[in-house]
Amino acid sequence: MKQLVTVVAPHLAEKVLMALQRAPLEGLCVHEVKGYGRQKSYLDQYQDTEYSKVFLPKVQITLWVDDSRLDGVIEKIVEVTRTGRIGDGKIMVMPVDSLL
Known part of the structure; x- marks a missing residue:
């Protein structure tokens, strides 16, 4: 069994959940998170002042999937x-010894 941790932009999260709706999963969790990847921080303008948005809003979807799937x-x-x-997201795959 594997654990997939997928981090995507908020506007893509609903598409992922719809695509996985019929997928044979052992479990699924969704979390709102903040972070950045290769884009690092970016500058934005707010009332004539520049400020840095270091952490961008993301959605983390954690799945537990049988190895064959x-x-x-x-x-x-x-x-x-x-x-x-840039900013499409990341998928991390980790082994799971058991799921109780």
Whole structure:
């Protein structure tokens, strides 16, 4: 069994959840998180003052998937989230010894 931790932009989270609606998963959790990847921070303007938004809003979707279904689930996630632009998200795969 594997644990997938997927971090995506908020506007892509609903697409991921819809794509996984019929996927055979052992479990799923969704969290609102903040962070950054390669884009680091960016500057924004607020009332004539520049300020840095270091942490961008993201959604973390954690899934537990049987090893035999792992590739198919990853393909579904990549299919709905890949735009080719920076900030599409990350998928991390970790082994799970047991799920109780």
